[in-house]
Amino acid sequence: MDMNDNLPTFIQNIYTMMLSKNEPVGTILGHLHATDICMRYMLGVAPGGAPNLASFVSLDMESRPVWAEVLVTASDAGSPPLSANVTVHVVVVDENDNAPLVLHPAQESSPVPSELVPVSAEAGYLITKVVAVDADSGQNLWLSYHLLRATDPGLFVVGAQSGEVRLGYDVW
Known part of the structure; x- marks a missing residue:
């Protein structure tokens, strides 16, 4: 019987994924992996409520690269559920x-x-x-x-x- 005493752990601390600016909607950016048998992933929520797109996307007005920073949570199915977070940087090339x-x-x-x-x-x-x-x-x-x-x-x-x-x- 699993005692649910191990936190999920992401393989990397930060993931960086590249995306060409003209890629179609739904293009796969990459894959995340956390260690735990029963795992579900969800986008993190900005403090105080629902995610705001403007808080995820940034634009440098000088060199014009666009990037997004998203917090992803991995949560197991135990009771109580244990979770871990990882930051994903998405760079639009x-x-x-x-x-x-x-x-x-x-x-x-x-x-x-x-x-x-x-x-x-x-x-x-x-x-x-x-x-x-x-x-x-x-x-x-x-x-x-x-x-x-x-x-x-x-x-x-x-x-x-x-x-x-x-x-x-x-x-x-």
């Missing part, structure tokens, strides 16, 4: 699902944006700066700029991180 958007030069202003370069311009002269943004976060947010085609490939140089378009050599 960004996916590279947004294309960069070019802000400058404006794409709708003319069929092909153009810049005037003075006759006296020397190599390194700043012609324009391409400015783009990306709605993704983390490494998916990092942009790089490259020259795709030019009539004379050495005539223009594009700063890979800055987006600055400069004159490659003296034209005149």
Whole structure:
């Protein structure tokens, strides 16, 4: 006869589970395991009442990762029931699902944006700066700029991180 004298014990103190942001509802995040023969699991309740979704989900406005912290209780079927708690961290991982958007030069202003370069311009002269943004976060947010085609490939140089378009050599 089981005397119900052993508390359930979780295998880990804290579980961290990763989830891609575009996963469908109902996606399995991972598995919890507590030691006891007759075990049931339930979400913990915030002190003083029912769980509030806002108390589980957090968002970092700088780097924009989303994560949730949930308390899970494992309870056995003994009398009185014994239980243990574990914290589960759920981290929502960004996916590279947004294309960069070019802000400058404006794409709708003319069929092909153009810049005037003075006759006296020397190599390194700043012609324009391409400015783009990306709605993704983390490494998916990092942009790089490259020259795709030019009539004379050495005539223009594009700063890979800055987006600055400069004159490659003296034209005149």
